[in-house]
Amino acid sequence: QVLLQESGPGLVKPSQTLSLTCSVSGGSINSGAYYWTWIRRFPGKGLEWIGSIHNGGSTHYNPSLKNRLFISQDTSENLFSLNLSSVTVADTALYYCARVEAVAGVHWFDPWGQGTLVTVSS
Amino acid sequence: DIQMTQSPSSLSASVGDRVTITCRASQNIGKYLNWYQHKPGKAPQLLIFAASNLQTGVSSRFSGSGPGTEFTLTINSLQPEDFATYYCQQGYSTPWTFGQGTRVESK
Numbered sequence: 001q002v003l004l005q006e007s008g009p010g011l012v013k014p015s016q017t018l019s020l021t022c023s024v025s026g027g028s029i030n031s032g033a034y035y036w037t038w039i040r041r042f043p044g045k046g047l048e049w050i051g052s053i054h055n056g057g058s059t060h061y062n063p064s065l066k067n068r069l070f071i072s073q074d075t076s077e078n079l080f081s082l083n084l085s086s087v088t089v090a091d092t093a094l095y096y097c098a099r100v101e102a103v104a105g106v107h108w109f110d111p112w113g114q115g116t117l118v119t120v121s122s
Numbered sequence: 123d124i125q126m127t128q129s130p131s132s133l134s135a136s137v138g139d140r141v142t143i144t145c146r147a148s149q150n151i152g153k154y155l156n157w158y159q160h161k162p163g164k165a166p167q168l169l170i171f172a173a174s175n176l177q178t179g180v181s182s183r184f185s186g187s188g189p190g191t192e193f194t195l196t197i198n199s200l201q202p203e204d205f206a207t208y209y210c211q212q213g214y215s216t217p218w219t220f221g222q223g224t225r226v227e228s229k
Contacts, residue, residue, distance in 0.1 A: 047209060047220040062217040096166070103172070107213035108156040110168035110177065 002027040004097050004113035012091075012120050018084040022097030022113060029078055030055050035100035036080045037109065038071065040093035048093075052100055053080055092120045124148050124212050128221030134229040141197040143224045145210035153189040154214035160223075161206045170195065171213075200226075 008020035022036070029036055037052040051061040053071045061069050065084065073080040084091060094117050098109040125148035135141050145155065153173040160166040168177045173188030183198040197204055205228055210221040 045207070045223050047211075047223075049216075049218040049220070060216050064217070101171075102213075105214075106154045106156070106172045107218060108168055108171045108211070109158075109166075110171075112165040112167075114163075114165050 002099060002111055004099065004111060006095060006097050006113045006116040008095075008116060008118070010117055010119060012087055012118060013122050014088055014120055015086055018082070018087050018091060018118055018120070020082045020095055020097075020116065020118070021079050022081070023077075023079045024099075025078070027099075028075075029073060029080060030075050032056075033101070035060075035102070035107075036073070037098050037100045038082045039096045039098060039109065039112075041096065041115070042093050050082065050084075050095075087120045089120050091118070093118060123217055124151060124214060124219055126210055126212055126219050126221040128208075128210055128224050130224060131222065132225040132227060134227050135200050136229045137200055137202055139200045141200055141204075141226060143195045143208055143210075143226075145193045145195070145221050147191045147193075147212055147214075150191055151189070151212050151214040154212055155186075155188050155193045156211045156213055157184075157186055157195045158209045158211065159204075159206045160209065166209070169208075197226075 003025045005023045012018045035052040038050040068085045070083040094115045096115045098112040127146045155173045157170040158166045170186040174186045187194045207223045207225045
């Protein structure tokens with residue numbers, strides 16, 4: 001059973017960089033069958049896909065965040081990471097990591113981590 | 123971006139009821155629609171992928187229909203553990219987008 005666990009600071013100051021890590025157990029992020037992704041849930045309930053990374057290191061970013069976003073992976077530690085720069089209060093959200101599965105062109109997220117709350121505040 | 127619109131945003135139902143949630147896409151996405159259940163403090167759970175395929179381990183009282191632009195999630199004989207928020211998500215093209223969620227509450 002693949003399990004994902006997010007970690008990182010819960011409080012980030014405006015204009016700083018938000019950095020989170022997703023540790024994966026029960027499976028290798030090197031598996032070519034999957035992407036690995038970040039998603040966030042805003043206080044008003046809406047969900048937003050942030051971006052994904054494939055085992056070859058290729059990335060796909062949400063265009064709305066592309067200029068501030070960097071997703072990387074550490075295959076030796078079996079984890080992947082999110083860096084979001086120049087944060088504002090609008091980046092306050094519950095951040096999830098998840099595995100992306102794709103079959104016949106359909107992409108879905110399963111499983112997800114429990115999520116970690118990040119608050120942007122001075 | 124493909125916009126996903128769910129309705130209703132919330133509903134009240136009783137155990138044993140049949141519940142239907144609708145998700146509309148701003149363009150034809152074929153069968154590329156997935157449904158998730160989310161309970162507070164827990165990881166969201168995939169229920170249905172590709173419009174109508176039940177994820178392994180998910181109760182058969184959940185079903186989905188499509189394809190095209192209008193999709194439905196149906197819960198037959200609602201159980202106490204089904205009170206949660208449900209989201210649709212289009213897996214057709216990036217940026218992958220979600221509906222705003224439907225909260226199913228106890229009447």
